[in-house]
Amino acid sequence: MSLGKIPEEKAEIYERSSWRVVGELKDDLVVLTTDDPDAPEIFSEPEHLIKPLKRLAKKHTAYWILFLIMFMLSRVGSPFMYSMLGMATFVEGILDIGTAYYILLCLMAVLLLLEFVVHLRSCRHLKKLIKHIERGGELPTGEHYKAKSKIGAVLIPLSIPVIILWFVHLAIPMGEVYLHGTNDLSGLPFPTMQEINIDEYNYYVDGLKKVEGASLANISKSHDLLAPTMIDFSQDCSLFENITGEDENSFEYNVWYYQMRFEKDAKAAVDRMIYNFEHFDADEYHQNARALAESISENFEEYEIDYDGYTPTYDIRNLSRDGGEIKLVNEKYGYGEDDTRQWLIMRFGSKYIRVSYSGSSDLGEYTDLYITKLKA
Numbered sequence: 029m030s031l032g033k034i035p036e037e038k039a040e041i042y043e044r045s046s047w048r049v050v051g052e053l054k055d056d057l058v059v060l061t062t063d064d065p066d067a068p069e070i071f072s073e074p075e076h077l078i079k080p081l082k083r084l085a086k087k088h089t090a091y092w093i094l095f096l097i098m099f100m101l102s103r104v105g106s107p108f109m110y111s112m113l114g115m116a117t118f119v120e121g122i123l124d125i126g127t128a129y130y131i132l133l134c135l136m137a138v139l140l141l142l143e144f145v146v147h148l149r150s151c152r153h154l155k156k157l158i159k160h161i162e163r164g165g166e167l168p169t170g171e172h173y174k175a176k177s178k179i180g181a182v183l184i185p186l187s188i189p190v191i192i193l194w195f196v197h198l199a200i201p202m203g204e205v206y207l208h209g210t211n212d213l214s215g216l217p218f219p220t221m222q223e224i225n226i227d228e229y230n231y232y233v234d235g236l237k238k239v240e241g242a243s244l245a246n247i248s249k250s251h252d253l254l255a256p257t258m259i260d261f262s263q264d265c266s267l268f269e270n271i272t273g274e275d276e277n278s279f280e281y282n283v284w285y286y287q288m289r290f291e292k293d294a295k296a297a298v299d300r301m302i303y304n305f306e307h308f309d310a311d312e313y314h315q316n317a318r319a320l321a322e323s324i325s326e327n328f329e330e331y332e333i334d335y336d337g338y339t340p341t342y343d344i345r346n347l348s349r350d351g352g353e354i355k356l357v358n359e360k361y362g363y364g365e366d367d368t369r370q371w372l373i374m375r376f377g378s379k380y381i382r383v384s385y386s387g388s389s390d391l392g393e394y395t396d397l398y399i400t401k402l403k404a
Contacts, residue, residue: 081158088151091187095144098194103202104130104137117300119254119293123286124203127253136197139190146183205250205260209243218381218401220245221263221281225389228265231277235268242267257287278366279387291378298353298375301382302344305357305371310339338362347395352376352402356392376402 107121107130115121122130213220221229236242248260261283269275288294314337340361347354357371372383372391379402385391 078158078161081154081161085151085154085158088147088154092144092147092151094191095140095147095187098191099137099140099144102133102137102140102194103197104133106202114300114304117293117296119288120297120300123252123255123258129200129202133197136190136193139186140194142183143187143190147187150184205248207246207248207260207262209241209245210247211244213244216259216261216401217257217287217379217404218259218261218283218285218383219394219397220261221279223397224281224385224391224394225279225387228277228279228387228389232263232265232279235265235272235274238272239268253289254293255286255288257285259283259285261285277388280385281387282384284382286380288378288380294375294378294380295353298373298380301373302355305342305344305355308340308342313340345392347392350399350403352399354395354399356395372398374398374402 103125106125107116107118110116110121110124111118116124125133213222221232233244236244244263246262246264250258252258263279263281265275265278265280269278286294286297288297338361340359342360343358345356345358347356353373353375355371355373357373359369359371361367361369366386368386370383370385370391372381372385372395374381374395376399381398381402383391383398
């Protein structure tokens with residue numbers, strides 16, 4: 029092989045010496061062959077090699093920079109970010125993506141790093157070679173680079189497929205939970221609104237009758253390698269209240285249930301939720317709320333939001349018993365009398381549940397019911 033295009037006069041000399049040009053490889057390499065075992069060895073003039081070598085070095089430089097940026101922007105770091113920001117534990121971050129999918133992301137990240145290393149080493153080697161040639165040094169025989177060339181022979185052709193794979197992974201939805209309507213509320217490992225407040229539930233059922241195709245609840249059931257059972261559950265009056273204009277017994281009831289494979293993961297998730305309530309940062313809350321209000325007002329002219337600066341308060345009660353960890357949090361998030369929400373957080377072994385409820389019932393009165401369901 030020879031680097032770069034061969035001048036016509038030199039090609040003629042090669043042909044007279046029993047060498048012939050077979051083809052070119054990406055305008056960087058010219059392949060020559062001979063059937064004569066006694067044909068003289070081909071030598072390229074150093075100055076003729078420098079220009080194509082610099083072109084190759086620029087290509088490898090562009091690739092290693094690209095692969096480094098792609099690795100830094102890959103979703104493989106999402107669980108770490110969740111954990112650092114206190115939004116979720118590392119395992120919760122993986123569950124948000126899906127453990128099987130996250131394993132594939134890690135494999136892709138390894139490929140990105142390998143591509144980065146190979147192109148970086150190739151770039152550095154070419155730059156050293158260019159300087160060596162410019163100083164009049166002898167051309168290397170290549171005997172010391174056989175192992176590296178074999179690795180490069182595998183990874184460098186994968187550069188384009190890996191780039192395509194990276195763009196594909198960006199297009200795949202991540203962390204999205206799709207709820208679907210259901211009228212079958214049997215067998216759930218937690219109480220529904222029918223068991224929490226019959227008056228609100230009847231009001232809810234009567235309201236749903238006025239909405240075509242409405243279901244008693246919205247639910248999502250899923251499974252994961254780290255969590256054999258995950259359930260998201262929602263019963264919310266706003267579905268029909270926005271249509272009927274009624275708000276007599278309004279409530280909002282959301283449940284997140286997890287059966288983890290390992291108890292330590294369940295405990296870490298519950299500890300993180302309780303810690304966030306106990307160490308609520310009012311300054312950070314106001315800063316984020318103000319930024320959100322300004323963003324909405326700037327991007328949507330029809331929504332002019334004036335941030336009122338209310339500071340939420342949290343009253344935390346410890347109801348732990350029967351071998352379970354139980355916390356009830358009463359949240360006051362607005363100036364209105366009804367601007368309240370209850371959070372019930374419970375854990376038994378590797379199972380835990382988080383309940384968000386806005387309504388007239390006191391979830392503390394139904395703790396035994398939750399315990400019975402969760403222990404079953």
